[in-house]
Amino acid sequence: MLTDTTPENQEFEIKRFPSFLQSVWRELTKPSSTIKSETEREHVRILLSISLIFIFFSSLSIFTTIFLSPDVIHIVIISMFLLIAIYMLARTRYVRLAAYAFALIPPLAITSAVMLPGLSLMDGSTRAALYNAGIGIVLAGLIMNIHDLRRYLAILIIWFALTLFVDQYPLSEVINLGREFFFLTITGIVTYTGTHQRLNYLRRLEVALEETRQAKKEVELANEARMTFFASMSHELRTPLNAIQGFSHFLTLDQYASNPEKVKDFARRIEQSGHQLIYLVNDLLDISAMMSGSLNLHFEDDVRLSEIIRAVNRNIVDGLLIEHSSMDYRCDFDSILDMPPMIADSKRIGQILNNLISNAFKFTEEGSIYVSAIYEADESKITISVADTGIGIPEDEQPHVFKPFKQAVDAIRVGNGTGLGMPISQYLTEAHGGTLTFESESGKGTTFYCQLPVKPPSHLLEKYSHGGK
């Protein structure tokens, strides 16, 4: 992500000249305020170092030119003036502009050289000039794909040596002029690509930094959720333990020994709290099996939904109805009895229904709960629905219903269980090849739909018969 030399990461196609110019135009027409200040500072530093190299080599070139042909002193002055101007510009916030100004020097210089009186390009040395320019363009093409300063310098030195070699021949000073142009060209292009590369790199760096910040935030949130989860667990364990310790302490006291009704009541409450703890421990084990992918199911043939619902009613709902005496709880047994036998883990289906129904009770202070089932023969699927007229799930919390730790956070806030039931139920439903969904409206109620295939797909039967592997 942070390597700055991969061509596909380049924002601009600068391999071909027309598109290069297009991108220059695009870049120039962008407002420079889009450059962030930290990027800018870094950018200026890079640009300054590159322009120093620029000045060094250009001076070298110009120096040789002066000695061979005092006529081109004009170009020297113009070039130096431009260099200083760009150097100054690079120190301001208009670094981007400066970079393009560098790139624009060579064409300007060539144009001015051609226009200069006293220099004839029509003599025999024109060939040499064209030769120089040709090699210049070829090398420039190479350079444009080279973003490493050292490689750039190596090519520059080779070229310098080459022109020295050419100088051994009695060609005109146009060669030197050409060499100067070439240096300008090369330097301009390199400055452009270099600063541009750097700019792209810094942009990617900023993106990466933002991603890192985001990731850190997510880790912190996950940690917070985990801490809250443990706090919630501690609370959920202590609540039934409170009843167990309190009532068992009373049982040790002589004053209740003569009151068998009280003793029975205390014992029943201790037993209930024990059940509560077992559910909690089982939920924790299920969550842990879910997370490690080692959940094991015991699929049986001829599982009857009606028997499962009867057991849930007997074991759970009867107790809940004592607490919620005004609740209108109805089970549509006519529809449930019509369901075909299925292949399923009956204990787990019972667990899902237990979770859905207990949940409905938990969030419905007054009103009704309605349990029914329909069979879709063409798809061989049974859909069990548990509808309540409770408080409903607020829209912003709906995406989190099946997320274990998030739920725990919300659950502790209202003091309602660990919130592990829903994620577990969804996992168990999906392990049977089914889907668990819901429709909810805040203040009006929630309906959960547990859709189960009569026969789970064979890959799931295989997978969950062997510990989820």
Place this chain on the structure above:
Amino acid sequence: MRSVLYIEDNADARLILKHIFPIDDLKIICYPDSHNIIKRIQQLHHIPVLIILDIHVEPLTGFDILKELKQESAFSAIPVVALTASVTNDEVKELRRSGFDGAMSKPINVPDFPEFVRRTIAGESIWLIS
């Protein structure tokens, strides 16, 4: 007749305290929720000498109730203690910070509870967290 008010949504916890009381001449009044809490306390014949709060009660949490009680001049002098199962380090810190006059963790320490109540009413700040 002196009374202690206990606000707790868990029926078992309420029943346990009902069986621990009376302590000396103190009787217990239990509320399962915190609806109109200030109004309900005002309507009592005698202002309670101690208020015991569970934290996870609705609609107002134990923290909210404490805040309202301390703002009400008639009740601000009544000691308020927390009796809660939420007792991780951070949660206890939060209890202390919000100005509870003491706390006991759940499971309730039944044998020590009468002494906890007596000393808290006498003005001591006792934190029995285990």
